[in-house]
Amino acid sequence: MRTVAQTVTRVLADAGVEHGFTVPGESFLGLLDAFTGTPELTLVSTRHESGAAFMAEACAKLSGVPAVAMASRGPGATNLSIGVHTARQDHTPMVVLLGQVPSTKLGRESFQEVDLAALYAPLANWTAQPATAAEVPGLVAEALAQATGPRPGPAVVAVPSDFWDEPFPGPLPAPGAVVAEEPDVAGVAERLAAARSPVVISGARDPRSHRELVAAAEELGLAVYTGFRRQDSFPEDHPHFAGHLGLAVPDAQLKALENADVVLTVGMRLDEVTSQGFRFPLPEQEHLQLPTSALGALRATAPARRRDWSAAHAAVTEFMAPPEFPARSALHPTEVVRALRRLAPRDAVVTNDAGNFSGFAHRYWCFTEPRTQLGPCNGAMGYAVPAAVAAKLVAPERTVLAMVGDGGALMTGQEVETAVRHGAPVVVVVFQNGLYGTIALHQVKSSRAMSAVDIGAVDFAGWARSLGAAGYTVDAREQLEPAIRAALGEDRPCVLDVRTDPDVLTADARLGDFLES
CATH class of the missing domain: 3.40.50.1220 (TPP-binding domain)
Structure with a gap:
């Protein structure tokens, strides 16, 4: 007889789900066992729950098939929430399975207990927490229907930890469908x-x-x-x-x-x-x-x-025509984007993070092919690196480029290790200007002093090598194209640490223009 967890993974696999992303937790051990034991499913262990959620979102966005994000109660579930909000605002189908405290300890503010269904209610299409183990597979089937309905998005089921290993004698539930109105x-x-x-x-x-x-x-x-x-x-x-x-x-x-x-x-x-x-x-x-x-x-x-x-x-x-750059000027983000566009394949997948630097990708990349852009519509920092890892796992035959600022790279860049472990040779381009540029721009535009926006200098290339990836540093214009060619030729993940002009906030605004006025 199948356990509840084994029934859940069979429901997911039969619905076409292929990937689950998680930081493992003790409140869903049975689900981890079942995921590993289901041949159609691939379980990816990440370095942070936000990375897991971003990977699930990017996986579904690129493939069109829901992916699963999993986390443990309390701290793990709250870490996961940022990527769930991303999926909600971007209409991305996602099934979120959360381990909850044991059913015998619910409602007593037990260790790491949070009312997960209530926590996720404003962040998801639909949430549920079963009262009995027998309800779990049916609720997961319903989550699949809610995630893929007329407005796709995340659907959440929080499951008490003791339910996963319970036997499930009933028939295998099939996902229903949320019926949309016929278009006129x-x-x-x-x-x-x-x-x-x-x-x-x-x-x-x-x-x-x-x-x-x-x-x-x-x-x-x-x-x-x-x-x-x-x-x-x-x-x-x-x-x-x-x-x-x-x-x-x-x-x-x-x-x-x-x-x-x-x-x-x-x-x-x-x-x-x-x-x-x-x-x-x-x-x-x-x-x-x-x-x-x-x-x-x-x-x-x-x-x-x-x-x-x-x-x-x-x-x-x-608007998309790049300007001319003086030969002796510092490296401009526009030059970086245009060089990447020239050298990367036409159908390369670009994952872009949030921040001022992303405006250069939006303006100068020139997207021409479907499913080549993965970006967070809710402006969540830390998206690009995990999204790139997921994209490479979903489409290993395609070139995948992550464009990320130094702030975003320091939030979830550790998922480069996940890429190394899974053999996913992504190229991560870090636009390093030592600044939270978006916030600095808001501050100077409103005549405020810049505060809390400095980012310390980081050797991202050395950091990448410490994780098992390749790393290149680009300090000057003449180093840019050779470094990009080398990165695209690597058979392992690679990080390009590109030191861009810190005075350049956007394609049309320089920091000095505000500080001098």
Whole structure:
């Protein structure tokens, strides 16, 4: 007879789940045993629970299949929460399995006890804690349904530690389905046909949706914006591309959106950044929504139209054009991104962390292929390195680059050791400027003194070598391309410690400009 834990892993495997990420804990030992004993599942032990959650989120984002994040009660579960919030805000399917205190000790503020279902309620799509061992497999099946429903996201089950090894005599529960409303494709097609200047805001990542959206834009005469950190949902070099709705979007790139009479959102919600502070859609604009699965039907229903989006795309091209750099200037982050783009394969997966440096990747990488960008829409620092490890495990044939600031690298960079242990040769590019640049910019822009933003000098290359990875230091422009070529040629994880100009906060702002005024 199967145990509860063995039944749970069978439910997960039958649903297509392939990976689980965790820091092992004593409150789910039976689940660890069952995961290891299920051939279809791969268990990855990480160095911190936030790394485990970020890996699960990135794994699901890249593959389209839910991954599992696991943690123990109290401290482990709270560490895990940052990546769960990331999955919630980015619509990423994730199943979260938490070990809880034994059922006989619940409600007594036992060692490491937290009301985990209540803790995770605002961070997840759905949470549950079973009252009996027999309920556990059914709740996990329900978690899979909730995680993959019309709004994908994390679903959490907190299980008392004594339940895992209990026998489960019942039939294997099957995941249900959360039914979505049928889209009004005919109505959307009619409105697009009658529109003067319709635009699409897209977050569709998978290859099929990517192809369908390109075809729809060309056939129906649509301009396409991409949502925040979803730049891989439409080719940025396409003549119908109107811009990435990220942070600090120039006015010229918003004109097509401002002038639109119909705004169609595909494959995402309009979060605060994408909507530019909830400014769009404007009150006078008609806002339509469509699932990515309906793009083919839309093409078949809507009449072909031609519209000229050359002015909108010209604004994008101008924005993405890199400036010239004086020969004797310090290394600029733009140069780093452009050199990586030249030398890496076209379909390389880029994981970008949060922070000012990420704006250079958003602006200068030029994403053209689906599922090539993994970034946290909630702005969580420490995402890039764990996400890169997961991406390489999911797609070992692809080049995977993590772009991370020194602050983010010092939060979860220890997952380089996880990459070494699992034979995942990622390339981690650390943009080291010795500063929490985003906070420093906020401080100086509001005429405040800079405080608590200095980061000490770190030998990231030496640190990488101590973890079993390769490490290269780049201090000067002439070292950059040789170091990138060497890193891309490594058969083990590699860290590039790139020392960038500390005066450069963004592509358009220098620290000195504020300090002198």
